[in-house]
Amino acid sequence: MMEAKVIVEAKDLTMNYHTLDGETAAIKDLNLQVYEGEFVSIIGPSGCGKSTLLSLIAGLLTPSNGAVLVKGEVVSGPNPNVGYMPQRDQLFPWRNILNNVLIGLEVQHKLNDETREKAKELLSTYGLGDFIHHYPNQLSGGMRQRAALIRTLAINPEILLLDESFSALDYQTRLAVSDEVRSIIYKEKKTSILVTHDIAEAISMSDRIIVLTKRPATVKNIHEIRLSCDELSPIKRREAPEFRSYFNQIWKELDVK
């Protein structure tokens, strides 16, 4: 990533949770930079503070110390430039697909004929045009995940945060969905930060991988993923000869025992 612009930055980020049982240090002095247009995965053992990090970037939590900067500005609350894609699709069962996709626009008072048409266009571009009046329970897991992504894209954010967005899907669907999502994100030219504990998923989807330590999380190592195949498709990227060596390296760093 030469000459690329930093779009998200964490500076000496520290986050402690307080409960009656005591204090939990979730993140400690974490520094990282994400460049415009890249796909970064953040990988770390479960419970290390990955979701906390995304919540901080999304402006849902206030850091105990340090700061998150999005486009050079300190994050102090939810930001329309940042879209968040939760674990499981979290589509509302009482809304049809179109109305689910429009909810972000509705909340931000940006729902008008133009934005509605745009959302419909996104739905038909990505194969859900015939399902806009269906309810979530009538769709397959993969289609629901796509609808969830379009719901995030509808508010037109520059940055996408994906919190283990595929982990609830079965393996087959997960491969297919991550393939779809990767190609949609590429076409829509979004900067993306994916949190996962799945090493193969991270390597197959990302330009860079940031490995976190155990809790409290800091950056342990950063890998630039350079695969000799020019493919974008995560499924095909899994067949690249370098895949295995990245996998082993990260596996050792994660130190899961």
Place this chain on the structure above:
Amino acid sequence: MINGNPHISREHQAYLQAVKLEQMKIVISRVAILVIFVVGWELAARWKMVDPFITSQPSRIWATLVNLHSEGLLYHHIGITTTETVIGFVSGTIIGTFLAVILWWSEFLSKVLDPYLVVLNALPKIALGPILIVWIGNGSPAIVAMALLISLIVTVISVHSGFVQVDEAKIKLLRTFGATKWQILQKVILPASVPTIVSALKINVGLSWVGVIVGEFLVSRAGLGYLIVYGGQVFNLDLVMTSVMILAIEAALMYQGVIYLEKSLGKWQ
């Protein structure tokens, strides 16, 4: 449909027939119980095995019903009781849900009021009947207040607990879009709680009947509860039994109505 379709295997046909037979047996048994009960009651009274003065009997109930109908009084009493009951459970559900929203809005308030809710919930509300009559007066408003009071506290408690159980992840999703508390209430909490509210409504129908009948016992002016008390006082058991019968049928119909409402609301679930 079962026999004519060549695509259904013989084995499946036999299965379908067995299911149909089973269902028929159930319906026939149900009807048989009713017929045996009514006929047995009538014969026992005719043959003086029981004293119809105390137990009444189906033919006398029928005569009473016809009598009430021709006097036009029947609909007057049914109308009053039904109106009171409907106002009771509808207002109990609406006001209860409204109070639950206030408690959801202020976690502090909900913690402060928790012990009071527990005590009020445990209190048999019927004990407040005489107080209501003194405060509100000897009439329909006191009866409706009784019905409301019986259903209000359980509604507040159950709907509020439904509100706080709404999936955190859905709330988080809306917050990432920058949703206000009001928007979270409107777009997630309330729609996600429709099943909870409808189930509270269902419980309130039963509670409201209890409140209204007890209220009518105490106030004794009009309505099915009044007919029952009056019939008991003048030893007209025919009137008592007829009123109880009407009450049973009406309460069941109303309950079915709510179940129907629940089904039509719950189609996305």
